Amino acid sequence: MSFIENIEKLEQVYLLGKESSELEALSLQLGEPAYRGRQLYHWLYTRRATDFDSMTDLARSLREQLSEIASISPVEVLTDESAEDGSYKLLFGLPDGMRVEGVMIPDGERLTVCLSSQVGCVIGCGFCATGQIGFRRNLSTAEIVGQFTALYRTVDTRITNVVMMGMGEPLLNSAEVFKAARLITDPDGLAISRRRFSISTIGWVPGIQAMQKSGLRLKLTVSLNGTTDEQRKQLMPLSSKYSLASILKAASDYAGSSKQRVTFTYLLLKGINDSLTDARRLVKLVRQIPCKINLMEYNEIGDQFQRSSIEQTEQFQETVRSAGLTVILRASRGRDIAAACGQLAGGYQPGTGSTIP
Ligand code: SF4
Incomplete structure (x- = not known):
């Protein structure tokens, strides 16, 4: 549907999330040359302009026309919270009143942002606050880029x-996530390296295959969190749709075609998946795949699970490391403001969303 058709239907048009070719088409529809669309692209992404007035090389008449028919971003910052460790979290309001959260994590030279792909989540992982909400809806490309x-x-x-x-779960919203990734990694725009753009999935096999097909060569992170199908089913109910064997095959194929290591994350839960038998099984599962393993400490969101002890975590790590694999214990960041892994809830209460994707 063209912009003009959207306008006729009185749908709000957001320019963030549009590719250069779409902005060129908009320019033509407004009776302007196509290159005005490329100028607009430059303002939106390279300059990250927040209003039309600042786009000074566009004619005033065009800027006025644009501000009548379109907005730049659908994302509004509702609140921000800073953690003691320097990370912070923004709560974003969306046009329909829904909310999501995004996190900024400074770490030396590295400055990482963690973005949301859906309001709520259908996978229902027991250790994750988002999973307790249920599913509301997918985010649009504009809402992802807007964060x-x-x-x-x-x-x-x-x-x-x-x-x-x-x-x-980003790979349950892959079309919008891939388009956002293309925009965020465009060297002529927001210019994040594709090797520094990571999509994290619980192992949604068709999504991993689609990621491979897209040719984007983004980083793939797979949350394993268990070394048997039974364990994974217990922890991440809907992820059991795909067996561990099929997930590892998809991850291995991805590593082969993208020529980069896959990251496997493994959340350690006391007495559930943190035994040394699990550690040895984990080694067996992934040792043939070019990969690294990130061990994650559990950030409590209730009393169903507990964090593994320091001793157990160290023994687990040592067992994996001594088998020759790269394994890192990731420090938990932003726990005091509920910004750490598994703690994002956007202010929603558990069980208020749907359980059907
Ligand atoms: S861990 Fe990820 S996939 Fe699981 S419920 Fe949370 S957001 Fe969804």
Whole structure:
């Protein structure tokens, strides 16, 4: 549907999330030359403009026309919270009143943003606050890119890394997520390196295959969190749709075609998946795949699970490391403001969304 048709239907048009070719088409529809669309692209992404007035090389008449028919971003910052460790979290309001969260994590030279892909999530992982809400809806490309530019406005240095690890399972919203990734990694625009743009999935096999087909060569992170299908089913109910064997095959194929290591994350839960038998099984599962393993500490969201002890975590890590694999214990960031992995809830109460994708 063209912009003009959207306008005739009185649908709000957001320019963030549009590719250069779409903005060129908009220019033509407004009776302007196509190159005006490319100028607009430059203002939106390279300059990250937040209003039409600042786009000074566009004619005033065009700027007025644009401000009548379109807005730049659908994302509004509702609140921001800073954690003791320097990370912080923004709560975003969306045009229909829904909310999602995004997190900024400074770490030395690295500045990582964690973006959401859905309001709520259908997978229902028991250790995750988003999973307790249920599913509301997918985010649009504009809403994903809008989180990124809103987070960017809070810093005066470059964002270096993006992880799609906020609310939602990104590969259940792959078309919008891939388009957002294309825009965020465009060297002529927002210019994040594709090797620093990571999509994190619980192992949604068709999504991993689609990611491979897209040719984007983004980083793939797979949350394993268990070393048997039974364990995974217990922890991440809907993820059991795909067996561990099929997930590992898809991850291995992805590593082969993208020529980069896959990251496997493994959340350690006391007495559930943190035994040394699990550690040895984990080694067996992934040792043939070019990969690294990130061990994650559990951030409590209730009393169903407990964090593994320091001793158990160290023994688990040592067992994996001594088998020759790269394994890192990721420090938990932003726990005091519920911004750490598994804690994002956007202010929603558990069980208020749907359980059907
Ligand atoms: S961990 Fe990810 S996939 Fe699981 S419920 Fe949370 S957001 Fe969804």
